[in-house]
Amino acid sequence: xxxxxxxxSSLANSTQVSKVVHIIKAxxxxxxxxxxxxxxxxxxxxxxxDLLIQYANATLKGxxxxxxxxxxxxxxxxxxxxxxIPQAAFDQIKTTILNLPHQEYQDDGxxxxxxxxxxxxxxxxxxxxxxxxxxxxxxxxxxKDAGLVVTDSPDDAEIIPSSYxxxxxxxxxxxxxxxxxxxxxxxxxxxxxxxRGGSDITGAIIARGVHAKRYENFTDVDAIYAAxxxxxxxxxxxxxxxxxxxxxxxxxxxxxxxxxxxxPAIQGDIQxxxxxxxxxxxxxTSITSHKRVNPAYPVSxxxxxxxxxxxxxxxxxxxxxxxxxxxxxLLAEYDLSYEHMPSGIDDLTVIMRQDQLTPELEDTLxxxxxxxxxxxxxxxxxxxxLLMVVGEGMANRTGIMSKATDALARQNVKLIMVxxxxxxxxxxxxxxxxxxxxxxxxxxxxxxxxx
Amino acid sequence: xxxxxxxxSSLANSTQVSKVVHIIKAxxxxxxxxxxxxxxxxxxxxxxxDLLIQYANATLKGxxxxxxxxxxxxxxxxxxxxxxIPQAAFDQIKTTILNLPHQEYQDDGxxxxxxxxxxxxxxxxxxxxxxxxxxxxxxxxxxKDAGLVVTDSPDDAEIIPSSYxxxxxxxxxxxxxxxxxxxxxxxxxxxxxxxRGGSDITGAIIARGVHAKRYENFTDVDAIYAAxxxxxxxxxxxxxxxxxxxxxxxxxxxxxxxxxxxxPAIQGDIQxxxxxxxxxxxxxTSITSHKRVNPAYPVSxxxxxxxxxxxxxxxxxxxxxxxxxxxxxLLAEYDLSYEHMPSGIDDLTVIMRQDQLTPELEDTLxxxxxxxxxxxxxxxxxxxxLLMVVGEGMANRTGIMSKATDALARQNVKLIMVxxxxxxxxxxxxxxxxxxxxxxxxxxxxxxxxx
Numbered sequence: 001x002x003x004x005x006x007x008x009s010s011l012a013n014s015t016q017v018s019k020v021v022h023i024i025k026a027x028x029x030x031x032x033x034x035x036x037x038x039x040x041x042x043x044x045x046x047x048x049x050d051l052l053i054q055y056a057n058a059t060l061k062g063x064x065x066x067x068x069x070x071x072x073x074x075x076x077x078x079x080x081x082x083x084x085i086p087q088a089a090f091d092q093i094k095t096t097i098l099n100l101p102h103q104e105y106q107d108d109g110x111x112x113x114x115x116x117x118x119x120x121x122x123x124x125x126x127x128x129x130x131x132x133x134x135x136x137x138x139x140x141x142x143x144k145d146a147g148l149v150v151t152d153s154p155d156d157a158e159i160i161p162s163s164y165x166x167x168x169x170x171x172x173x174x175x176x177x178x179x180x181x182x183x184x185x186x187x188x189x190x191x192x193x194x195x196r197g198g199s200d201i202t203g204a205i206i207a208r209g210v211h212a213k214r215y216e217n218f219t220d221v222d223a224i225y226a227a228x229x230x231x232x233x234x235x236x237x238x239x240x241x242x243x244x245x246x247x248x249x250x251x252x253x254x255x256x257x258x259x260x261x262x263x264p265a266i267q268g269d270i271q272x273x274x275x276x277x278x279x280x281x282x283x284x285t286s287i288t289s290h291k292r293v294n295p296a297y298p299v300s301x302x303x304x305x306x307x308x309x310x311x312x313x314x315x316x317x318x319x320x321x322x323x324x325x326x327x328x329x330l331l332a333e334y335d336l337s338y339e340h341m342p343s344g345i346d347d348l349t350v351i352m353r354q355d356q357l358t359p360e361l362e363d364t365l366x367x368x369x370x371x372x373x374x375x376x377x378x379x380x381x382x383x384x385x386l387l388m389v390v391g392e393g394m395a396n397r398t399g400i401m402s403k404a405t406d407a408l409a410r411q412n413v414k415l416i417m418v419x420x421x422x423x424x425x426x427x428x429x430x431x432x433x434x435x436x437x438x439x440x441x442x443x444x445x446x447x448x449x450x451x
Numbered sequence: 452x453x454x455x456x457x458x459x460s461s462l463a464n465s466t467q468v469s470k471v472v473h474i475i476k477a478x479x480x481x482x483x484x485x486x487x488x489x490x491x492x493x494x495x496x497x498x499x500x501d502l503l504i505q506y507a508n509a510t511l512k513g514x515x516x517x518x519x520x521x522x523x524x525x526x527x528x529x530x531x532x533x534x535x536i537p538q539a540a541f542d543q544i545k546t547t548i549l550n551l552p553h554q555e556y557q558d559d560g561x562x563x564x565x566x567x568x569x570x571x572x573x574x575x576x577x578x579x580x581x582x583x584x585x586x587x588x589x590x591x592x593x594x595k596d597a598g599l600v601v602t603d604s605p606d607d608a609e610i611i612p613s614s615y616x617x618x619x620x621x622x623x624x625x626x627x628x629x630x631x632x633x634x635x636x637x638x639x640x641x642x643x644x645x646x647r648g649g650s651d652i653t654g655a656i657i658a659r660g661v662h663a664k665r666y667e668n669f670t671d672v673d674a675i676y677a678a679x680x681x682x683x684x685x686x687x688x689x690x691x692x693x694x695x696x697x698x699x700x701x702x703x704x705x706x707x708x709x710x711x712x713x714x715p716a717i718q719g720d721i722q723x724x725x726x727x728x729x730x731x732x733x734x735x736t737s738i739t740s741h742k743r744v745n746p747a748y749p750v751s752x753x754x755x756x757x758x759x760x761x762x763x764x765x766x767x768x769x770x771x772x773x774x775x776x777x778x779x780x781l782l783a784e785y786d787l788s789y790e791h792m793p794s795g796i797d798d799l800t801v802i803m804r805q806d807q808l809t810p811e812l813e814d815t816l817x818x819x820x821x822x823x824x825x826x827x828x829x830x831x832x833x834x835x836x837l838l839m840v841v842g843e844g845m846a847n848r849t850g851i852m853s854k855a856t857d858a859l860a861r862q863n864v865k866l867i868m869v870x871x872x873x874x875x876x877x878x879x880x881x882x883x884x885x886x887x888x889x890x891x892x893x894x895x896x897x898x899x900x901x902x
Contacts, residue, residue, distance in 0.1 A: 244797075247767070247796060247797060248795070248796050251796045262767075263767060266767065310872075312873075316698070316713075316714060316717065320788065320789060320790070321779055321782055321783060321788055321789060324775070324779055324792075325776070325779050325780075325783075328772055328775055328776050328779070329776075331772055332772060332776075337771065337772055338771060338772060339771070339794075340793075340794050341775075341792065341794070342791075342793065342870055342871075342872045342873045343790075343791050343792070343870075343873045344699070344870075344873035344874030344877060344879070345698060345699050345702045345874065345877070346695075346698060346874070347873045347874050348873050349872055349873050398859075398860050398863055398864070398865050398866070399860035401856045401860070401866055401869060402853065402856035402857040402859070402860035405852045405853035405856050405857075406853040406856075406857060408849075408853070409849050409850035409852070409853035412849050413849065414849050415849070415852055415871065415872075416872055417871060417872030418852060418869050418870070418871040418872060418878075419793055419794075419795075419869070419870065419872070420793075420866065420868060420869040421761075421793045421800055421866070421867055421868030421869060421870070421881055422763075422793045422794045422795035422798045422799050422800050423795030423796065423797070423798050426795060426796070427869075428795070430872055
């Protein structure tokens, strides 16, 4: 049995939804359908989730929201009309949307979560009706009834492990169950969402819970590519990859499949297949725990992620352990997370995502570091990109680092940081972010030479 | 005014001591003379310090020590006789050595410290007599009278900063002052030594205290070389280097000048010159804070240090900050220090000196890490070498990493770890230690091609 998830672009309008209907009809193993909210129909369009955020903000400010609700309802209405959904069913969706401001919420955070989640929830109700109207025995299943209990964090919830047992009770359901993605309920029955794009997570949780053979993640690309197609012209598709590879690549910017959605898939050892709603016959990308034997290329993918900064700290004869402990304590105090902390003999650099820091917070942090560490030198550098070269085939091969650094040197890309050794399947380079595209192209040409 | 320090091999016997006399006579700026204990006269000889350790151990066990004291006294006697030292002066040295067991010591640690320190102390008294007998107006100066107050740690003391003011009072001494290296006194008046080889430290402390223009460190090599001469045939001499370079190289095994001795030199911004007692006219190696402009070679030196191990820890979606904090806390509990902690996305490796770990402690540590972190994978690998490529000329040049990794790849040296970016003047590679010599040769040939 398979769990299928459709992203926002796959459900953006009735044309897209009819492709979804075909896909579900084509394979009666597809018994759990997770849906996102309707996405963009064209460049410049507004996603329903973003309209709902506007709606929530207007509600919080007591501003009128008729125009926004009109836009939201129109998105569902176009689909409902195209598939001749019964008026009563559509009215229920419409009324629910209009009534959102009149529900009770614990606080503004929960209000926002509930508004956002209704993009998925209404879409799941609608798609269940669409499937029924198309002759499929389908039924809406609310995450609450599915057993999806999450931690009490309105916009960044995590699944509570005991949920899996409740979800597993749905395993032998004969109907097609349509479940909204992106959210669950805390133990008080309030809606809490996963992080943005979290419908992938719902899909993976359901797949693990019902012990699915496969989790198909339908999106709008034919596969995951070895490099960003906006940077490299026609990059090679990765048809098979491991969970570890996907994890390292998504860390560094491969956003096709949600990072956190990998965890339930790994825990349940469920094959994830990324496929294209628009070309469902394409192979797509299969992600499993199986390592490939003798891969054609040692490297699977090359990714780059911008907006990192590095705090360089030098102190002669530093006691690294005590020094690092003080730094970690300070970062914790300011609720900052760091990515890497490469150290030399008398210096270390704290690499972190710079969007965590305002100029004021940056000043405060540096000042506190000076007080705590009395360094000989301290400064912060901005606008780094982390460039990752990832591949199971890299383990136990010599010369990969040499090839990579040679390719970068020929393009005069300055290496601010090189980090290899923690993971055996990746190398990481810190570079200036305005050199990232040149770097990716150079590495792609090096590791995929005959393409 | 200059501070000069002579190492053990420069004072091993009367032939060597006469070279020392010539060196001091040659320059009347050389007004503070720091001496080590007599070292080896030939391969297989025993250093006086090691004889004193035997003597201390025999004393602690209540075993007879006549043979050992005989050997010790004979070393001083050979020099005393050659320079016609007055019998009374020599008798004082002899009696002091024989009376060592009958002094009062706070505990065995202080006893050991005092026994060891007398190698230097007796030698300083002797050399003062030798200089006097050679027509130099010289006088023994005890570290206590010099003002050298240290922390209360019998075998790993550190200078107490207020000492510098007291030492500075000796600045305009007209005599040549002969000071034993290697030890100071705690505030109770007990002898505490620096770490082994710590006469270099005494020299640097005195140089800083008296505001010397230069600190000349006389040893038995013509210069510090760009690579270990036992590995590379006739490596190039480094005639000028910076404190930073010296620090990074000595971390990775360059032992000509004591690591900790750099701190007072840096603090006082005092030029350190490493020279050869046997060839005092050779330029030697000058170590200063001045960076060279346009150095001929971007790399100054290549060093390698064996006996590191790495604890690899993998956990999916680890929270690095909390994760690292737990690791540091555990290391602190077991009083272990780590050198580096490179991290990947879901994994990190703790690099540490493996001589800190017994097999039992290793098992305990791994068990505790498993309990604290619940990792998906953990294992320890032994016998790494850390290979350092160091040079002020590397900063802001691209292509150095590429050259280095290419050279290593051509020799099939597997890179277990690559760490660059914390320090701008060095790159660090983790390799198998049995590949270290091949690696050093390959890097030397690459960065010093026309030699």
